[in-house]
Amino acid sequence: MTAAPPAAVTxxxxxxxxxxxxxxxxxxxxxxxxxxxxxSAYAVQRRTIESRLTxxxxxxxxxxGLTSSAVQRQLGVDRPxxxxxxxxxxxxxxxxxPADRLLQPKVEAEVALVLGADLPHPQSTAxxxxxxxxxxxxxxxxxxxxxxDWDISLVDTIADNASCGLFVLGGAPVPLTAVDLRGVRMxxxxxxxxxxxxxxxDCLDGPLNAAVWLASTLAGMGDPLRAGDIVLTxxxxxxxxxxxxxxxxxxxxxxxxxxxxxxxPEQGDLS
Numbered sequence: 001m002t003a004a005p006p007a008a009v010t011x012x013x014x015x016x017x018x019x020x021x022x023x024x025x026x027x028x029x030x031x032x033x034x035x036x037x038x039x040s041a042y043a044v045q046r047r048t049i050e051s052r053l054t055x056x057x058x059x060x061x062x063x064x065g066l067t068s069s070a071v072q073r074q075l076g077v078d079r080p081x082x083x084x085x086x087x088x089x090x091x092x093x094x095x096x097x098p099a100d101r102l103l104q105p106k107v108e109a110e111v112a113l114v115l116g117a118d119l120p121h122p123q124s125t126a127x128x129x130x131x132x133x134x135x136x137x138x139x140x141x142x143x144x145x146x147x148x149d150w151d152i153s154l155v156d157t158i159a160d161n162a163s164c165g166l167f168v169l170g171g172a173p174v175p176l177t178a179v180d181l182r183g184v185r186m187x188x189x190x191x192x193x194x195x196x197x198x199x200x201x202d203c204l205d206g207p208l209n210a211a212v213w214l215a216s217t218l219a220g221m222g223d224p225l226r227a228g229d230i231v232l233t234x235x236x237x238x239x240x241x242x243x244x245x246x247x248x249x250x251x252x253x254x255x256x257x258x259x260x261x262x263x264x265p266e267q268g269d270l271s
Contacts, residue, residue, distance in 0.1 A: 008032040009040060012159050013047040019146035025103050028147050030155040041158035048161060049084045060230055061085040063141060064214050065162040066154075067204040067234030075154050080204065082214055083162030085230055091142070091168045096261040097242075102144045102165050105242040105262070108235040109188045109196065109250035111181055111207040112139035112169055119225040124215040126208050132225075133211075135173035136181065138255040140188075140248060141232050142166040143239060167232060170258035179254035182206035186236040188250040195248075198237025207233035 012029040019026040033040045049059070066072055066080045091097060097105070116134030144165030147156050157163045181200045188196040204210040210233040218224050225231065242248065242262050249259040 009043045009047060012044045013051070016044070016048060016146045016160055017051065019103065023100065023103060025146055025148035028151050028153065028156050029159050030153045033155055035155075037155060038158060041155040044159035045083065045161050048159075049086070052086060056087070058087050059084050060087050060090070060228075061232070062214060062218070062225065062229065063162055063164050063167070063232040064204075064210045064234045065157065065164075067210050068202065075152075075157075077154050080210060080213055080234065081154065081158050081162050082217065083158075083164040085164065085167060085232065089164065089166045091166050091260055093168055093171050094259050094261075095168070096263050097142065097166060099244050099263045099265040102142065104145050104150060105165055106143050106239040107188070107190075107242050107248045107260070108141050108143060108239040109186045109198075109237060109252065109258075110139045110141050110235055111184065111200065111203070111233050111252065111255065112137045112167075113207070113211055113231045113233060114173070115225060115227050115229045115231065117227050119215040120219055121224075122216055122220040124212055124219065126212055129208055129211045129215055130176055132215075132227075133176055135175055136179060136255060137173060138170040138250060138252040138258040139232055140168040140250055140258050140260055141235070142168070142242065142260070167230075168258055168260045169230070170256050172256050174255050181208055183253075184236070184255060185253045186250060188237065188240065188248060190240055190242075190246055190248050195240040196237040196250075198235070200236065203234040203236055210234045 015026045117132040142165045184200040247261040251257045
């Protein structure tokens with residue numbers, strides 16, 4: 001597929017950046033590209049991320065999206081996608097997200113892996129990933145879309161950093177020898193009421209499978225996962241819409257729990 005002209009990449013990146021700055025979602029950017037032009041969508045993503053790497057802000061890992069077969073069918077794709085996690089996207093466990101931080105937030109529960117070694121091989125195996133993982137944590141990904149009304153195609157979500165917003169990590173590391181990631185069960189509540197449930201098998205038939213895909217894909221692109229990276233492996237169940245004043249907690253068997261709140265408009269900064 002012929003790559004989109006640089007002007008289209010620039011226009012898409014600027015539209016998404018302006019939506020983030022203004023708090024007003026933009027129309028879909030897919031009209032700037034050929035149908036399914038994933039290469040150009042990732043070019044937009046790289047341009048957007050590079051523009052944000054100012055001051056002390058840095059890339060601290062990656063997120064994997066589209067690990068659910070139902071969501072893949074909805075978008076007409078047969079593989080996941082990925083985005084970058086930046087240091088200023090981290091919210092402390094039990095913290096509060098300011099009311100004006102995100103545009104259209106939704107919350108999903110995931111398994112996070114933290115690496116203790118690099119994964120440089122384009123054909124990584126499960127054994128490679130298991131050796132490289134230092135520990136696992138329960139996590140919440142707060143997804144967000146700069147695209148109005150979540151009207152997204154594959155190209156839109158990839159360009160928009162895989163619809164990443166913020167993330168929350170639990171605080172009790174668990175070695176992989178102590179948990180069966182495919183067999184974990186997840187329950188997520190909002191104000192104490194269950195809003196999502198699922199299992200490790202609901203994430204690409206196991207979070208390790210998702211991590212193997214990411215490791216191989218990034219190494220093949222010349223940008224491999226490195227020691228210290230955080231990997232959000234994908235949703236274990238359906239996402240839930242977040243509104244001001246909401247509090248979410250996810251419990252994942254064998255990993256523990258993780259919690260986040262959303263401030264009402266009159267409340268202040270991250271706590």
